[in-house]
Amino acid sequence: MHPEHTSVAIVGAGPAGLLLARLLHRAGVDTVVLESRDRAYVERRQRAGILEQPTVDALRAAGAGARLDREGIEHDGIELRFGRRAHRVDFPALTGGRRVTVYAQTEVVKDLVALQLAEGGPLLFEAEVREVTGADTARPVVHYRHEGREHTLTCDYVVGCDGFHGVVRNAVPDAVRSTYERVYPYSWLGILAEAPPVYDELIYAHSERGFALASMRSPSVSRLYLQVPNGTDPADWPNERIWDELDARFALDAEPGRRLQRGPVTAKSVLPMRSHVTEPMRYGHVLLAGDAAHIVPPTGAKGLNLAAADVIVLARALAARYRDGATGLLDAYSDTCLRRVWRAEHFSYFMTTTLHTDPGQSAFDTRLQLAQLERVANSTHAAAELAENYTGLPIPD
Missing domain, CATH: 3.30.9.10 (D-Amino Acid Oxidase, subunit A, domain 2)
Structure with a gap:
């Protein structure tokens, strides 16, 4: 119930943390997921509902695509209204066939929670992470409280998927952390x-x-x-x-x-509405993903999808590390993700400032x-x- 060590400790059981745990499980990498809220709260937390094609593909590859394929609603475009006129943007015609899928974050989370509890490593709800120590060592420690008792979990890596107000990003010293916000x-x-x-x-x-x-x-x-x-x-x-x-x-x-x-x-x-980016997304053996590293205004439908992209890149990097000891992808994780993050920040800014008064x-x-x-x-x-x-x-x- 309370393991003392794992390969990857994941803090936060939102879409980013759960998808990462699922991808690593499929790659044979041990994980423990710690979530401060109870299961009911996590599964009813209303957020995004638009999934990009890469996110859909990742969920299918993780074995979480069955209900998505049955109940998700594919959209081939959006409509822009301005000056009391309408104009449709045809996605497949303009992108070589790409589209988006409407499937609520609540349903993504329910699917991933069920898979994690049935097949994956430990997933502890109401486990409040108090602190992460030893970020710059080979054995960081996660200190958390669960069922009225204090626990510690040592690991090779800690991944902060605990959002903007989470504690993992505090393990990155202010001296090496830069933040950008609007x-x-x-x-x-x-x-x-x-x-x-x-x-x-x-x-x-x-x-x-x-x-x-x-x-x-x-x-x-x-x-x-x-x-x-x-x-x-x-x-x-x-x-x-x-x-x-x-x-x-x-x-x-x-x-x-x-x-x-x-x-x-x-x-x-x-x-x-705000935009926020924290750089770097890695410090020692602590890595940030999703809202722990960046926030976008929802106008561009990028929040959940950016989080998914982060953990897809990170899962590949960690799988390579445990499969053959290669650390190149892991070393490049922050730079790789931030290039895409800033592109999404710009697009979200464009959509927001163009459409709002x-x-x-x-x-x-x-x-x-x-x-x-x-x-x-x-x-x-x-x-x-x-x-x-x-x-x-x-x-x-």
Whole structure:
């Protein structure tokens, strides 16, 4: 129940930690996963729902693709709305056949938790990691509390998949750690509603009233977002006000009076918007992955997918280390991932700043946004750039 040593200690049982554990299990590398929350909380934590093709491929390769293939909804594009007009970006036509899949993070986590408990190494819920010591030694130690008792776990490597507020990144000394951050002057008010999506694909809307996004979780559940000021209290937005504002921001001259399908709102929350990168992603025998190393605004649908890319690269590197003692991939882990991270940061920044309206934004700034959206609508090259980034850039092999 409480092993004293493992090859790789993974802190955090979100998609990144669980996928890494699964990939390493398949490569014959021992792991222990420690998660501070209980299983119910982890499996119902609402986050992203758009999977890039490389993420889907990795889940299938890990043996976690059966329900994804049955219930996931493939999307061949997105719709951009601006100036009360609509333009569709056709992903397969612009990328040589790539697409994305709608499958909620909650379902990814449920699938990976079930596999880990059935076949993998120990997965301890409600195991609070207090500290990681010896990061720059060959035997780092994870200190954690579980079931009312203090425990230690020695390992060859510690991987921090415990998010932005996790403790593993604190094992990297401030003297060698650089952080880069941007905080945006708006947030998203998001709802889950028991209402069938009216549209077949995601809609990103730029309007004078602010940004809006129509997404989905299933054929009967809609996921919808509104741009709101920072500090917004969800209680100030009754359901009817939310639906009316969504209809106003999605309005098209070609579809006067068309409304979203309305239904019971089952969840409502406000999501702040920020970009954040921590460098390097490795210090000694401690490695960071996912939100522990980087945050992106959700506009580009990159958060879960960047985390998956990190652990795919890391799993290959650790497998090579234990298979034949080769450390080249492991030594290159941080640089390899950061090149892709910064590309995703730029794309997420582009989508966010092009589609949202800053408080006090001038008419000149708005015209620049509309000019950029017009270019995407009328230039194959600009549309292809968006489509290639949205569907996912290749993961370095």
